[in-house]
Amino acid sequence: MYAKDYHDLGTPAASGASVTLEIDGATVTVPAGTSIMRAAALADRDVPKLCATDTLKQFGSCRVCLVEIEGRRGFPASCTTEVAPGMKVRTRSEALAKLRRGVLELYVSEHPMGSCPASSRCELESLAEQHGIAASRYAGPDTARHEHTHAPIDASNPYFRFDNDLCIVCSRCVRACEETQGTFALTIEGRGLESRVAASQGEPFLESECVSCGACVEACPTGALLEKSVLTAGLPQRAVATTCAYCGVGCSLI
Amino acid sequence: MSGAPVTLFVSQDAGAIARGADRVAAEIARQAAGAVRLVRTGSRGMYWLEPVVEVETSAGRIAYGPVKPEQIGELLKSGMLRGADHAAKLGKLADHPWLASQQRLTSARLGIVDPASLDDYLAHGGYAGLEAALAMSPSDIVRVVTESGLRGRGGAAFPTGIKWQTVLDQPAGPKYIACNADEGDSGTFADRMLMEGDPFSLIEGMTIAGLAVGASRGYVYLRVEYPHAARALAKALTVARERGYLGDDLRGSGRSFDIAVRLGAGAYICGEETSMLESLEGRRGEVRVRPPLPAIKGLFGRPTVVNNVVTLASVPVILARGAEFYRDFGMGKSRGTLPLQLAGNVRQGGLVERAFGLTVRELVHDYGGGSASGRPVKAVQIGGPLGAYLPAAEFDTPLDYEALSGKDALLGHGGVVVFDDQADMARMARHALSFCAIESCGKCTPCRLGSTRGVEIVDRLIATRNGGGGSPPRSADLALLDELCETMFHGSLCGLGGLTPYPVRSVLRHFRDEFERV
Numbered sequence: 001m002y003a004k005d006y007h008d009l010g011t012p013a014a015s016g017a018s019v020t021l022e023i024d025g026a027t028v029t030v031p032a033g034t035s036i037m038r039a040a041a042l043a044d045r046d047v048p049k050l051c052a053t054d055t056l057k058q059f060g061s062c063r064v065c066l067v068e069i070e071g072r073r074g075f076p077a078s079c080t081t082e083v084a085p086g087m088k089v090r091t092r093s094e095a096l097a098k099l100r101r102g103v104l105e106l107y108v109s110e111h112p113m114g115s116c117p118a119s120s121r122c123e124l125e126s127l128a129e130q131h132g133i134a135a136s137r138y139a140g141p142d143t144a145r146h147e148h149t150h151a152p153i154d155a156s157n158p159y160f161r162f163d164n165d166l167c168i169v170c171s172r173c174v175r176a177c178e179e180t181q182g183t184f185a186l187t188i189e190g191r192g193l194e195s196r197v198a199a200s201q202g203e204p205f206l207e208s209e210c211v212s213c214g215a216c217v218e219a220c221p222t223g224a225l226l227e228k229s230v231l232t233a234g235l236p237q238r239a240v241a242t243t244c245a246y247c248g249v250g251c252s253l254i
Numbered sequence: 255m256s257g258a259p260v261t262l263f264v265s266q267d268a269g270a271i272a273r274g275a276d277r278v279a280a281e282i283a284r285q286a287a288g289a290v291r292l293v294r295t296g297s298r299g300m301y302w303l304e305p306v307v308e309v310e311t312s313a314g315r316i317a318y319g320p321v322k323p324e325q326i327g328e329l330l331k332s333g334m335l336r337g338a339d340h341a342a343k344l345g346k347l348a349d350h351p352w353l354a355s356q357q358r359l360t361s362a363r364l365g366i367v368d369p370a371s372l373d374d375y376l377a378h379g380g381y382a383g384l385e386a387a388l389a390m391s392p393s394d395i396v397r398v399v400t401e402s403g404l405r406g407r408g409g410a411a412f413p414t415g416i417k418w419q420t421v422l423d424q425p426a427g428p429k430y431i432a433c434n435a436d437e438g439d440s441g442t443f444a445d446r447m448l449m450e451g452d453p454f455s456l457i458e459g460m461t462i463a464g465l466a467v468g469a470s471r472g473y474v475y476l477r478v479e480y481p482h483a484a485r486a487l488a489k490a491l492t493v494a495r496e497r498g499y500l501g502d503d504l505r506g507s508g509r510s511f512d513i514a515v516r517l518g519a520g521a522y523i524c525g526e527e528t529s530m531l532e533s534l535e536g537r538r539g540e541v542r543v544r545p546p547l548p549a550i551k552g553l554f555g556r557p558t559v560v561n562n563v564v565t566l567a568s569v570p571v572i573l574a575r576g577a578e579f580y581r582d583f584g585m586g587k588s589r590g591t592l593p594l595q596l597a598g599n600v601r602q603g604g605l606v607e608r609a610f611g612l613t614v615r616e617l618v619h620d621y622g623g624g625s626a627s628g629r630p631v632k633a634v635q636i637g638g639p640l641g642a643y644l645p646a647a648e649f650d651t652p653l654d655y656e657a658l659s660g661k662d663a664l665l666g667h668g669g670v671v672v673f674d675d676q677a678d679m680a681r682m683a684r685h686a687l688s689f690c691a692i693e694s695c696g697k698c699t700p701c702r703l704g705s706t707r708g709v710e711i712v713d714r715l716i717a718t719r720n721g722g723g724g725s726p727p728r729s730a731d732l733a734l735l736d737e738l739c740e741t742m743f744h745g746s747l748c749g750l751g752g753l754t755p756y757p758v759r760s761v762l763r764h765f766r767d768e769f770e771r772v
Contacts, residue, residue, distance in 0.1 A: 060543040061697045063745045075744050080543040102741030106703040137726070137734055138707040169696060188538065188696065191521070193706045195696025 006254075009054040010037035010047070010065070011079055021087040036078035037065055040091050047091050048100055048127050050107075050221055051170035052079040056179055062170055064100050064127065067091050075099060097131070104128045107168055109138035110145050116166055116223040117231060123221035124168055144193060154199075156206035160217045160227050162197070167224035169195050173216035185209035186216060197224075259291045260335045261310040265365060267297035267450050268482045269443065274323065275305035281326040282307070289335065296451015298347055298365030299605025306365075308347065311337035317344040352621060357583060358607045359591045360568045361444070364451040370489045372497055375454040381499065383570030387462045388507050395466035396422055399569065401577035403589025407444075408434055408525075408562030409637065409666040409749075411588075411655045414569075417559060420549035421467040424557035431463045431472035432534065432553055434562040436518050436525035438477060439638025441597040442669035445563035447605060448593075449476070449483035452567070453490035454499075457513060459566035461504065462573055463559050464511040472513040473553070475530050478520055487515055522639075522693035526748050527560040529695060540695045541748040562667070564593055583609035588654040598634075598671035599625045615649035618672055629674040633764070635682070637666025639689045640753035642760035643673075643682065662763075664756060678772060679765035680719070684712040686757035690750060700742045701751025708742075708758065711735045720771045732769065736762070 016032025023040050030039045035058055040047050050062035058079040066075035070088035075096065078089075090096070108128050113135065116122035145165070155161040169188065174197065177186040185208050189198040199208035217225045230236075244251045264270075264279045282292055297304060306319035307329075316337035318329060325342065332340050347353055347365075358364075367374040375381065387395050400415025421429055433456065437445040449456060460472045476484055491513055494500040502510040516534055518524050524533045528542035531553050552558025568590065572580045581589045588610035594617060597603045601623035606612075618624070618631055625631050633643045636653075642663035644651065651657055658665050673682075687708035694701045711731050718724035724731075739755035746752040761768070 058543070060747060061699065063699050063747065066745065077543070077747075082545075099741060099744055102737060103699055103745050106699055106707060106741070109707060110703060137730070138710070138738075140710070140726075143710060144706050168699075169702065171697075188540075191523075191696045192691050192694035192702060193696070195702060 007041070008049075009041040010049050010052040011035040011058045012054055012056075013038070014082075019083050019085050021083050021085065021089065023089045024091055030083055032083070034083050036067060036069075036076075036081050036083055036087075036089055039083050040067075040078060040089070045091050047078045048130075049079065050123055050127065050168065051172060053172060053219060053221075056172060056175045056219065059171060059175065062168075063103050066096060066099055068093060068096060101131050101133060104131050104133050105136045105138060108133055109136040109143055111166060111168055111222065112136070112139065118223040118226060118235060121235060122223055125222075154204050155228075156204035157210065157212060158206075158228070159212055159214065160205075160225055161231070162199075162205060163224050163226070164196055165224075166222050167197055168222055169197070170221060172219040172221060173197060173225055176215040176219035177210075180215045180219075181211070181213050183209060183211055183213070185211070259289055261291045261293060262335075263293050263295050263308040263310075263315065263365075264305060265297040265451075266294035266369075266482070267304075267365075267447060268480070269301050269447075270297045270304040270306070271482070273301065273304040273320065277323040278305040278307065278321050278326065281323040285326055286330055286335070293368050295367060296364045296369055296447060297605075298353060299361070299447060300347070300350070300352060300602070301604045302602050303344065306344070306347070307334070309334055309337055313337060314346050315348075317347045318342045319344055352602065356607050357591050357609050359571045359580070359583070360455070360564060361448065361452070361593050361605060361607045362571070363455065364447055364605070367452060369451050369453055369486050370493065372454065372490075372493045372499070375452070379574065380454055380570070381458055383573035384458050384461055384465075384499070384505070386573045387465050388505060388509070392422055392466050392468060395462065395573065398573060398577045399466070402572045402580040403577075403584070403587070404565065404568060404572060404580065405588070405655070406561060407564035407568070407592065407667065409439075409664070411665070414561060414565055417549055417561070418463065418466050420547070421469070421557045421559050424550060426468060428471070428554070428556045429467055429469035430553040430556060430558040431460050431467070431469050431566075432527075432531065432548075432558050432560045433460055433472065433474045433566055434525060434527060434530055434560060435474050435476040435480070435483070436522075436530060437480075437563070437667070438522040438525045439641075439667050439669050441635070441671035442595050442638060442667045443597075444593040444595050444605060444668060446480055446483050448563055448567050449480070450486045453483075453486045454494065455567040455570055456487075456563055457490060457494050457500065459569040460513055461500065461511050462569050463561070463566060465504075465509060467557070467559055469559065470510045470512070472511065473534055474513060474515045475524070475534055476515055476517055477525075478517045484515065484517065491515070521695075522689075523695040523748075523750055526750060528748070530560070531558070538695075540697050541750075543747070564667075585609070585611040585652065585654055586656055588656065592653070592665075592668050594653065595667075595669045596622050596672070597669065599627055599631075599674050599677075600672040601626050610654040611652045613650050613652050614644060614670070617653065617670060618649065622672060625672060625674040627674050627676075629676060631672055632675045632677055633673045633679070635671045635673070635757065636669070637664040638669050639686060640664070640749065640756055641666050641669075642756045643679065643764065644760070645764040662756070662760065664753070679761045679768045680712065680716050680772070683758045683761040683769075684709060684716065686754055687712060690754040694750060698745070698747035698751060700745040701747070701754075704738055704742045704746075704751060705754060708735065708738050708754075711738065715769050719769065732762075 014033030060080040068090040303319040524539040533539040593607040690705035
């Protein structure tokens with residue numbers, strides 16, 4: 001979970017030649033290869049997102065970042081669609097709001113509002129709240145939820161715990177483990193509603209190939225992967241930049 | 255019985271085997287071993303007549319069917335080997351109106367040739383397309399395919415020539431031909447029949463595609479549920495390699511092309527082309543975001559032609575007989591022929607290859623002979639589990655891509671499943687959603703969660719039919735189902751979640767009263 005004031009641009013920077021396009025009427029110039037999502041964020045027209053974060057490659061799974069592009073059918077995802085010269089993008093419209101509410105309501109049917117121990121920092125709950133969703137019409141006593149792991153909460157790791165009930169299967173942890181850390185300890189197993197995050201071959205985190213680097217915890221948009229210290233001591237009140245002294249590499253930390 | 259052995263043909267197509275063809279063949283071998291030469295062919299696709307036994311006589315191939323194993327003794331006694339009369343005698347199948355009225359281009363050899371015999375294939379016009387292609391430049395091959403009007407027969411109907419041109423235009427380097435043989439749509443079997451009954455046509459089509467775009471390697475992604483097709487393909491590939499139709503020096507041309515078969519693991523989503531590529535690369539079958547198109551960045555990140563079996567197997571006849579010959583079949587923007595697959599509650603199910611434009615009524619009633627139950631036909635589902643239901647009132651619709659999309663329906667892979675008046679259409683809507691829930695790859699939210707939520711809504715609506723009340727109110731659930739369809743249609747990452755609303759909405763549109771009472 002990122003520091004609260006971190007402006008996440010959604011997708012990594014690109015480095016092509018300059019491309020000028022129009023986003024919600026404003027002219028924006030960005031390097032070719034930039035996603036519409038990043039271009040919009042740079043122009044302070046942030047598009048809602050859950051599976052996207054600028055430290056990881058675009059993935060296109062959450063479907064809340066859909067936009068309208070003049071001359072194109074349907075609603076392309078802004079994270080996986082690159083800018084093009086002269087492109088005219090709309091990030092807000094009646095149809096888009098309806099579509100985003102539709103997707104968010106599906107999320108909330110599995111992850112009820114207020115269920116996160118870190119609700120104020122849960123990207124899903126914040127986004128749903130912004131879209132005026134207090135509860136899901138899809139949710140009811142018989143609503144199926146994605147299957148629990150053997151123990152719904154995996155607290156085997158001394159530093160963090162994984163609560164499958166709060167997971168929205170955005171794959172940010174899986175991708176962080178793969179792209180940031182290169183450990184490949186996490187995967188999604190099962191399919192459809194039964195898709196769930198698994199460490200190694202469905203083992204407890206501590207027994208898996210996980211090296212406790214915390215990249216997955218950092219990447220998680222909900223409270224599914226959460227530092228145990230947050231559960232006992234609460235969310236941090238302030239953030240400072242420092243250097244990790246554990247080994248000689250000296251990674252910077254916020 | 256004496257003299258030269260009589261040649262008998264019995265299908266080894268999986269559909270025919272299901273109806274007893276293997277037992278019939280075994281019985282023939284047991285009772286007439288010395289007197290007959292038994293050839294196991296593919297099926298002609300007249301499944302209600304299987305198992306069919308055809309006898310080579312001076313008057314042509316005389317058929318008998320459906321033949322039961324216990325009838326063999328009696329048939330032999332009554333002179334079947336001479337083509338003598340019998341209650342089960344069908345005469346020459348080629349003259350049977352059900353077959354004679356078809357326009358078989360892609361399936362021309364089905365049920366006729368021995369699928370493992372290259373000589374049979376050559377004797378029936380096989381490899382004429384490759385011979386023509388070997389004398390042409392890559393761009394000329396692509397031009398012929400483009401001009402033929404051939405569109406992808408897997409469902410998306412994308413113009414094949416344009417796809418090939420895109421791959422050809424990519425810089426030289428490894429390129430691939432990936433054949434999608436993950437035929438997962440309910441009620442479809444044309445790919446299977448071709449691979450089991452005429453595998454060389456697929457091999458030839460892929461080889462031509464390789465020459466056209468500069469690829470020297472092809473993969474067939476075959477669903478694991480098709481073991482007979484896997485065996486037939488493996489045999490044909492071996493023969494083709496031995497005879498120089500695959501390998502490093504195709505027919506002495508110096509060009510090379512070879513094909514490997516990869517088996518799927520039972521996931522419908524792997525029939526979606528980008529998931530198929532992921533699976534071919536050995537990963538979890540999950541949809542890739544497009545762009546980049548597979549034609550630009552496909553298998554192993556290289557330019558890749560992804561076509562299904564029927565599409566590739568249609569290429570040889572186009573190269574052999576020319577673009578115009580093929581284009582002259584069909585109507586509007588739907589050119590050529592389509593092997594339609596007729597199944598479900600129908601009297602005469604099977605493979606009907608006709609030019610585009612045949613109406614649903616002609617297919618269901620003229621070819622199908624109406625329902626198997628004898629009850630009135632109520633609806634058909636066209637294009638697999640994600641295709642719309644079309645009510646009997648709309649049966650004058652021609653089977654053509656544009657005509658069906660005008661009815662908010664899809665032609666898909668050409669499967670037509672028939673339902674009689676006892677089908678419960680609300681349950682059919684539920685089935686579409688539950689199919690999506692089971693087969694969703696789980697990547698995107700509208701499909702992963704929406705499909706299960708849809709099942710739950712429809713379950714509530716079904717439980718409260720016939721005047722029952724409920725909470726939430728039925729009107730709220732009906733509105734929510736509509737909204738869900740909208741979210742899935744516009745929001746899903748690929749066609750699985752995106753097209754599931756088609757069958758659901760078609761039921762809401764044509765059979766809404768069945769959500770109220772049955």
